[in-house]
Every structure is written in structure tokens, then in C-alpha cells.
Amino acid sequence: MSRAPIGAFEAEVLAVEDLSPSFRRVTFGGVGLEEFGPNTHPRDLRIKLVIPPQRAAAPQFDLPAFLTEQEAAGVSWYQAWLQVSPEERGAMRTYTVREWNDADRRLVIDMVLHTDEHGHSGPAAEWAESAEVGHRLHIIGPSRASETPCAGIEFAPGDAHQILLAGDETAVPAIASILDSLKDSQARGKAVLEVPNAEDIIDMNAPAGFEIEWLPRGEADFGQLLEPAVREAVRSETRIPAEVGAGSAGSAGTTDGPARELDDVNIDEEILWDVPAALTEAAQGSSSATEKDERPF
Numbered sequence: 001m002s003r004a005p006i007g008a009f010e011a012e013v014l015a016v017e018d019l020s021p022s023f024r025r026v027t028f029g030g031v032g033l034e035e036f037g038p039n040t041h042p043r044d045l046r047i048k049l050v051i052p053p054q055r056a057a058a059p060q061f062d063l064p065a066f067l068t069e070q071e072a073a074g075v076s077w078y079q080a081w082l083q084v085s086p087e088e089r090g091a092m093r094t095y096t097v098r099e100w101n102d103a104d105r106r107l108v109i110d111m112v113l114h115t116d117e118h119g120h121s122g123p124a125a126e127w128a129e130s131a132e133v134g135h136r137l138h139i140i141g142p143s144r145a146s147e148t149p150c151a152g153i154e155f156a157p158g159d160a161h162q163i164l165l166a167g168d169e170t171a172v173p174a175i176a177s178i179l180d181s182l183k184d185s186q187a188r189g190k191a192v193l194e195v196p197n198a199e200d201i202i203d204m205n206a207p208a209g210f211e212i213e214w215l216p217r218g219e220a221d222f223g224q225l226l227e228p229a230v231r232e233a234v235r236s237e238t239r240i241p242a243e244v245g246a247g248s249a250g251s252a253g254t255t256d257g258p259a260r261e262l263d264d265v266n267i268d269e270e271i272l273w274d275v276p277a278a279l280t281e282a283a284q285g286s287s288s289a290t291e292k293d294e295r296p297f
Helices: 063-073 077-082 123-130 169-181 226-235 257-264 277-283
Strands: 006-018 023-029 046-051 091-096 099-101 106-112 136-142 162-167 188-195 210-216 242-245
Touching: 006 063, 023 123, 046 123, 063 077, 063 136, 091 106, 091 123, 091 169, 106 123, 106 169, 162 169, 162 226, 169 188, 188 226, 210 226
Parallel strands: 162 188, 162 242, 188 210
Antiparallel strands: 006 023, 006 136, 023 106, 046 091, 046 136, 099 106
């Protein structure tokens, strides 16, 4: 019997590092990750972090057994999970894998420490703010032994040689991982990244031929700097046989301006990374400072 393509894995915090005022890096490991792992470079691999309730330092809900039960019953584990009281199951949030070291079974997640207009953090950001070595939570992601393609990866540039990636701070970890995956390719392009402040400009190893443009937002609205920068990047190329990125790893806080600009140059949206989801959310005015339960995978 083949292994399910995704599973729930208990992960232990091995290290916590502040990369900037807005980015906290959490490294996970432990025996619970022995069966976790993508069968390829993670690129923009999305996984689920299940935050224990009541600020608990470890899971209180047996999620691996729960998923196994739902699979055996042939029902949607996610819909069943939503029926469980949040006080028992905790909160589920989507994050992007920043790094995965298969040999050491170590998983790196860069988490954004953001708040809403009232200064409140969502459960994942709140967990990240207080995370300590030894804390544990469940991760839902690809099973190492699965024979099916890794679920949760959207970025597939194909034969593209000119690539444009763009997003706010919630997209930075995904874009950083994508750039790492391109280091041995011949692709060229640009990454446009809007972040809260200049202090949030972090080290990023871009492949040769890639330009990174950082846009510290300051007091501007989400996407206010990103939109004209994307327009300019598109206009700078008369022909764009490109893979275009537009947000990832959370709710992109952009407007629908970039989507209109891409329409103007007749880029088929089937080649867009994370479209229509990101640009649809953007058109609806979603904010990267808002956490929410998201699609199951």
C-alpha cells in the first residue's frame, strides 16, 4: 500500500533567530520529521503549521491519528478538522518552506512578525514571537515515502528564461527559496520585494543574472510601492516570455494594478505563479497582516 502524499508530523524547535524586525527564522527537527520531506527542491512549497491552543508548548491534539482516521473513512480531513473545537485542535496556518536539509532532517521556516491595525498578532505570529527551543507543533506536509508528486509546490517555470517575481513580506521566504532553486539555471530576471522597513532587507543569494529590488514600505499602504515597481518591470521588457510571480505564502497585500498591467502585455495567466489566487485576493483588498484558516492544500 502506497504512503499518503501528505501527513502530519510533530516538529521540535531547534533554533530561533531574528533576521530582522519583521522576520523570525525557526528551525525545526526531531524524530517526528523522519518521514517528512519533499522529493524535490521545495521551491515555494507550502505546508501547514498547526499552532497548539492556549499557548501550549506542545500539541494537545493527536493530529497524525486524526488524519489517518479520516483517510480510512474516505472523508475530507480538513472539513473534519474544522468541526473540532479550536480550543482542542488549535489553529492552522499556511507557510512556505524556506530551506529543507534532507540529510539532517531540518526544516527552516521564516515567519513574518506582523500585526493588524489594532496591534494584535494572529495565532501563528504570536506563536513565533514566543517560540523557544524545545517547543513542538504539528506540521502538515509531504510524506517522504510518497510515490506521487510533491503536493504544495506551485512554481514551475518550465523553459522560461526571463522571470519576474514580486510580492510583499509574506512572499519573501517563497521567493528566496525559488531563487535558490534557480542558482544552477540559465534563467535571468528580477525580484521585486516590498517589506515594512529598511531594516527588513535581508541577505538573499540571488542567481547570477537576477536583480533584487527592495521596497521599504514605511508609512505607505500595502502594495503602494509594489504596484508601480511591477508596472515598470513589465514595461522595461518589450517581450516577456516569462514566469511571473505575484505574491505567495499568505495573503498578498497588493492591489489589482499589476494584474491590469500584465493584461496589457497579453501574458497568458496560465503561466503566472500563484494566479489567480494571489491576484484575486489582492483585488479583494486582503491584507498580509491578516491571518486566516486557508485551503487544505
